[in-house]
Amino acid sequence: MKPTPSTTSASSGRSRAASAGETVPENKRGLSRQWVWVFPFAALTFLLVTLALLGINAATDLADAGRFVRWSLPVAETLHNFTMISVMGSLLFAIGIVPRFSDSTWRKNRINMAHKYSAEQRQKNLERDEYPPFVSLLNFGAAMAVAWTILALCVLILAYADISGRPVSLTSAYTSELTSYITTIDSGKQQATTVIVAAVVATLIFGVRSLMGLFLTLALSMIALVSMALGGHSSGGDDHMGAVNSLGLHLLGVALWCGGLIALVYISRQVSAQDAGSGTLTESARGSESATERRAPMAVVVLRRYSVLALGGFVLVTLSGVVNASVRMNSWDEIFxxxxxxxxxxxxxxxxxxxxxxALHRMSLIPGMQRGEVGLIRGLWTAILVEIVLMGATSGLAVSLSRTPPPVPETLSEDASPVRIITWYDMPPEPHRAEWFTQWRFDWFWVAVILFLAFAYLWAFVKVKRAGGQWSVVRLLSWFVGLFLLNYVTSGALAVYGRVLFSAHMVEHMSLTMIVPIFLVLGAPVTLLLMALEPRQDGTRGPREWILRLVHSGWSKVITNPIFAAVNFAGSIVIVYFTPMLNFVLKYHVGHEFMILHFLITGYIFSLVLIGIDPIPNRPGYPFRLIMLIATLGYHAFVGIAMMSMDTLLAASWFGNLGRPWGLSAIDDQKLGGSLMWGIGEIPTMIIAVMVGVLWAQNDKKVQRRFDRKEERDGDAELNAYNDMFLDLNERDERRK
Structure with a gap:
């Protein structure tokens, strides 16, 4: 758990330490930057030892590229992983953990400037010195990004040599084969994607300084994790989607946890030096605590924020690692x-x-550091040093593990069925009533997302209640019902049969677009989180600040515009089902996950504009909302009837070649899907229409009550003035006569 901030100020803690005759020498404050190299050193040590002891890297009877390739490739992969997570950790710290500017009151001054000063004065005041740890993080990230690009290219070249069994060569024939590997083989495409992503990130990180720009750069770098998950040897095997998703989540956890620790070590001495100076941060407080009582040294604030990140990374790494291992072994006996x-x-x-x-950091050492207990300060940095050594060792083991064949075969058997070849899975049994409840295939990406959303909402609900706030239990239940339905749609029978039945796929789509979003929107998660999260006062953007930034961004103004929301909601159907996009979302793992995310967000935004209470830049009037609903209802009916009357099979290479031995023919099932689209689209639309009508009536009552209160306060002055105006006009007419 996140440690409870002490109400003792940093200055009083230092005073107690000083009175006890204890001081912290300057050279003992934090760790010097050179300690980050302990990570790759430990990783390479454990890698080489395990490869040598277990014989994992021995030559094979098949094509062998030679000793140089066999040993250089795992070394390059280890260093590649180190540089990649270092870049991500540096960006993560820069956008949310350390402030950009040296002045800790920058955010408050900026708000005041917006109201009191001219544009020229505001610009002059904003041109202040950047915070040294912020600059160091971006410099370190830029250097690591360049190294990441070079190492990604080395991994690409060595991986081809390892696969082809040919030593690295500079001949034109070898170069031509390498080019063919990059352009035609999936693993080559994925490794080339990583090289491109690293190069673009390296370019951006040199010039980008705005927090939003750095956020987008971090998001771009995460594409490399997706590429690695798709190209890992767990992308084959018995449960393709489970293996890829669990590996992707594992890599994400490693990037957050290990990358953050590397960034922390790199700036630890800089942030620790602030303990003795005036550069402390003031975290906001609620209730009876004042801002002064929550004042803490920079190192304490950075460590507290990182501890929350590390806890999430630890949970993600551990659980996803267990799932990934279970997918790649036939039984638990194979562990030993x-x-x-x-x-x-x-x-x-x-x-x-x-x-x-x-856990020792969060529960003991960080609170002790805030109290100014010198022994614990030294113990904290010593523990962090041990942690980075063990993380490096774990990283080396991970590379050794990636070069070890798992017990479950990764290639399809020679007698694989058509449905196995096309969908990665065997044909499910014919669906009867029971199968719609008993058939499950967990999509671990969405399981992780749902668990995170459930935890975040429940945490915010409890915090608001403990602070004496009010929040409807009905909204709480609505949110969890929505998450339950989302889990069923992404991991239950709809997900299983949606791979082989167009009709089940259509129900999955319509549920994501029309049913699940209604419950999630009624949960009003953004409003609840804004009530629970405390604003920061040091210029950094925490979760609350990022939520507000996104809510009020230009991008949000576009997607929540009622016209755009309606066109996007309706147009997505045509784009997905009447273009080659349908083949993409069915054939490729990324396409499948993109389809789920797109349909869910599209439906969520549409419902948010119509019936939500969360803040958005644009929300239309009630008459326009009803027009949107009527148009949507008619559009769904039109598309559904069009599918019912078609004689051409959509995604024929997929649904037409499965060899399904039960159920309707592929074309008849497609027509059933069109009728389900029509029917499912009507019911939620009518429910939303009723809700819009109720909200309209409630809004009219609120407006009327507001006018009534105004009349009571001013004695109906507006009506009297209106009547006096007509009396005055009447008197003027009388005088003219």
Missing amino acids: TTTYGQLVIAKLMLTLVLGAIG
Whole structure:
């Protein structure tokens, strides 16, 4: 858990330490930058030892590219991983953990400037010195991004040599083969994507300084994680989607946790030096605590923020690692009887030790540091040094694990069925009533998203209640009903049969667009989070600031515009089902996840504009909302009837080649899907129309009550003035006569 901030100020803590005769020498404040290289050193040490002891890297009877390639490739992969997560950790710290400017009151001054000064004065005041740790983070991130690009290119070249069994060469024939590998083979495309992403990130990080620009740069760098998850050897095997998603979540957790720790070590001495100076941060307070009582040294604030990030990373890494290992082994007995299983156990043990050290940080060392207890300050940085050594060792084991064949075969058997080849899974049983409740195939990406959303909402609900605030239990229940339905749509029978039945796919689509968003929007998550999250006063953007920034951004103004929301909602159907996009979302794993995300967000925004209470830049009047609904209802009916009357099979290469032995023919099932689209589209639309009508009536009552209160206050002055105007006009007419 996140440590409870002490109400003792940093200055009083230092006073107690001084009175006890204890001081913190300057050279003992934090860790010097050179300690970040402990991570790759430990990683390479564990990598080479495990490869040598277990014989993982021995030459094979098949094509062998030689000793140089066999040993250089895992070394390059280890260094590549280090530079990649270093870039992500640096960007993450820059956008949300350390302030951009040295003045800790920058945010408050900026708000005041917006009202009191001219544009020229505001611009002059904003041109202030950047905070040294912020500059150091971006310089470190830029250097690591350049190294990441070079190492990604090395991994690409060495990986081709390893796969082809040919030593690296500079001949034109070898270059031509390498080009063909990049352009025609999936693994080559994915590795080339990583090279391109690294190069673009390296370019951006040199010039971008705005927090939104750095946020987008971080988001772009995450594409490399997707590429690695798709190209990892777990992308084959028995549960393709489960393997890819769990590996992607694992890599994300590593980037947040390990990358953040590397960034923390790199700036630790700089932020620790602020303990003795005036550069402290003031965190906002609520209730009876004042801002002064929450004042804390920079190092304490940075460590507290990172501890929350590390906890999330630890949970993500541990759970996703267990899931990924289970997908790639036939039984748990193979954990102890195979080299692969033994490496998994070793990696898990190191991860749990790291989690225990992190718990020690949060529960004891960081609070002790805030109290000014010098012994604990030294202990904290020592523990962090141990942590980075163990993280490096775990990273080295991970690369060794990636070069170890898992027990579950990764290639399709020679007698694989057509449905197995096309969808990655065997044909499910014919659906009867029971199968719609018993058939599950967990999409671990969406399971993780749903668990996170459930935890965040419940945390905010409890915090608001404890602070004496009010929040409807009905909205709480609505949110969790929406999450439950989302889990069923993404992991239940609809997801299973949606791969082989167009009709089930259509129900999945309509549920994501028309049913699930209604419950989620009624939960009003943004409003609840804004009530629960405390604003920061040091110029950094925490979760609350990022939410507000996104809500009021130009992008938000576009997508929540009622016309855009309606066109996007209706136009998505045509784009997905009447263009080659349908083949993309069915064939490719990224396309499938994109389809779910797009339909869910599209439906959420449409419902938010119509019936939501969360803040958005544009919300139309009630008459226009009803017009939007009527148009949507008619559009769904039109598209549904069009599908019912078609004789051409959509995505024929997919639904026409599955060899399904039960149910309707592919074309008849498509027509059933069109009728379901028509029917499912009507019911939620009518429910939303009723809700819009109720909200309209409630709004009219509120307006009327407001006028009534105004009349009571001013004695109906507006009506009297209106009548006096007519009397005056009448008197003028009388005088003219």
